[in-house]
Amino acid sequence: MMLTGREMRSTIDEDGVLTLSLENVAIGDPGDDEIIVRVEAAPINPSDLGLLLGPADIASLATAGAGGGATLLFNVPKDRLAGVRGRLGQSLSIGNEAAGTVVAAGKNATELEGKRVGMIGGGMYADYRRIRAADVIPLPKGASTADGASMFVNPLTALGFVETARREGHKAIVHTAAASNLGQMLQKICLADDIPLVNIVRSAEQAQILREIGATYVLNSKDDDFIAQLTDALQQTGATIAFDAIGGGTLGNDILQAMERAAIRAMTDYSRYGSDTFKQLYIYGALDTAPTVLNRLSFGFQWGVGGWLLFPFLRKAGKEVAEQMRQRVVDELTTTFASHYTRVIGLADALNPDILRAYERKATGEKFLIKPTLG
Numbered sequence: 001m002m003l004t005g006r007e008m009r010s011t012i013d014e015d016g017v018l019t020l021s022l023e024n025v026a027i028g029d030p031g032d033d034e035i036i037v038r039v040e041a042a043p044i045n046p047s048d049l050g051l052l053l054g055p056a057d058i059a060s061l062a063t064a065g066a067g068g069g070a071t072l073l074f075n076v077p078k079d080r081l082a083g084v085r086g087r088l089g090q091s092l093s094i095g096n097e098a099a100g101t102v103v104a105a106g107k108n109a110t111e112l113e114g115k116r117v118g119m120i121g122g123g124m125y126a127d128y129r130r131i132r133a134a135d136v137i138p139l140p141k142g143a144s145t146a147d148g149a150s151m152f153v154n155p156l157t158a159l160g161f162v163e164t165a166r167r168e169g170h171k172a173i174v175h176t177a178a179a180s181n182l183g184q185m186l187q188k189i190c191l192a193d194d195i196p197l198v199n200i201v202r203s204a205e206q207a208q209i210l211r212e213i214g215a216t217y218v219l220n221s222k223d224d225d226f227i228a229q230l231t232d233a234l235q236q237t238g239a240t241i242a243f244d245a246i247g248g249g250t251l252g253n254d255i256l257q258a259m260e261r262a263a264i265r266a267m268t269d270y271s272r273y274g275s276d277t278f279k280q281l282y283i284y285g286a287l288d289t290a291p292t293v294l295n296r297l298s299f300g301f302q303w304g305v306g307g308w309l310l311f312p313f314l315r316k317a318g319k320e321v322a323e324q325m326r327q328r329v330v331d332e333l334t335t336t337f338a339s340h341y342t343r344v345i346g347l348a349d350a351l352n353p354d355i356l357r358a359y360e361r362k363a364t365g366e367k368f369l370i371k372p373t374l375g
């Protein structure tokens with residue numbers, strides 16, 4: 001029997017109008033290596049919002065239609081349209097990852113029938129998702145679908161940071177927006193793996209969250225002596241790699257500058273080229289969409305600034321490393337990689353203007369989980 005279900009879609013037209021809607025779609029039978037999963041839990045993460053809302057102006061939100069056919073409309077400012085030219089006119093399905101129950105399976109995947117699985121691959125804000133069996137992981141005993149909903153993106157990214165630091169020869173790490181869901185996982189990994197981590201947050205409440213996990217270094221970027229505190233922490237830990245979720249503004253610059261100052265403290269001879277300590281800043285998020293400001297003369301000539309993205313990293317790291325990381329996530333799903341949700345909503349609720357404004361804030365400790373079975 002052909003299944004049909006709702007699927008959330010985001011479309012930007014040539015005039016810069018972004019439309020969010022729920023479409024009814026036919027799922028299609030699974031291929032030999034495919035399964036159909038009834039989606040039971042899907043997190044709303046900042047990376048989902050990037051596709052869901054693009055660069056739209058949230059204040060422009062308007063509603064159209066009513067009931068099941070209601071849509072939300074937003075304006076994308078003209079100067080931001082060039083950045084999304086590649087998606088204009090396309091109806092894009094949303095939601096990176098989710099968990100649910102396998103309701104149908106192709107002939108090579110029958111062992112998954114009836115199992116609860118976590119999955120990644122886009123299009124998860126839906127009632128059903130047809131997906132390759134290779135792209136799901138059966139949930140460990142005792143784990144709920146809410147536990148398994150976020151078992152890919154943030155856990156693998158946090159593990160990827162540690163692996164990147166190791167591969168590139170850094171002994172300690174700096175992390176920004178550090179009380180995020182991902183940041184809390186990173187702190188737990190670093191404690192277990194004995195890797196010093198310098199956390200940068202922007203409020204006392206966020207600092208408290210990390211201290212309760214056991215963090216040693218937690219700095220508030222709002223403190224007057226933040227740069228001095230950061231330089232001391234970098235000298236103590238020897239951290240020379242930073243992962244920055246914020247991206248916009250001057251924080252990345254401040255980190256490179258403080259790394260350079262910490263390195264210079266250990267130099268006996270002055271060099272007009274600065275220290276020969278290599279400093280790496282990876283920007284992996286866009287929590288602040290303003291331009292990144294770098295005053296390069298403040299951190300010498302031994303530095304690199306780059307983007308960091310999970311999937312290219314996994315491809316580079318290779319199958320074996322990726323497999324080990326996935327296994328660690330399964331083994332520690334309800335401890336190191338536990339995600340906490342403050343609100344559980346139905347699929348249709350995600351298009352409620354007040355609810356959308358709340359999850360769009362991406363505030364610390366406020367995580368939304370979509371449970372399509374709620375309506």
Ligand SMILES: NC(=O)c1ccc[n+]([C@@H]2O[C@H](COP(=O)([O-])OP(=O)(O)OC[C@H]3O[C@@H](n4cnc5c(N)ncnc54)[C@H](OP(=O)(O)O)[C@@H]3O)[C@@H](O)[C@H]2O)c1
Nearest residue numbers: 046047157177180181182284285287288308309310363364
């Ligand atoms: N590159 C990749 O492959 C990859 C993979 C996974 C995740 N990510 C990125 O990782 C980041 C964290 O994701 P998550 O799911 O863990 O987030 P989350 O739990 O929703 O937390 C977001 C955090 O960011 C803070 N924040 C928001 N805007 C900020 C700003 N302008 N300046 C400073 N802090 C700000 C929030 O603090 P307040 O409460 O103070 O607002 C909150 O602590 C996101 O940027 C996401 O896109 C990237």
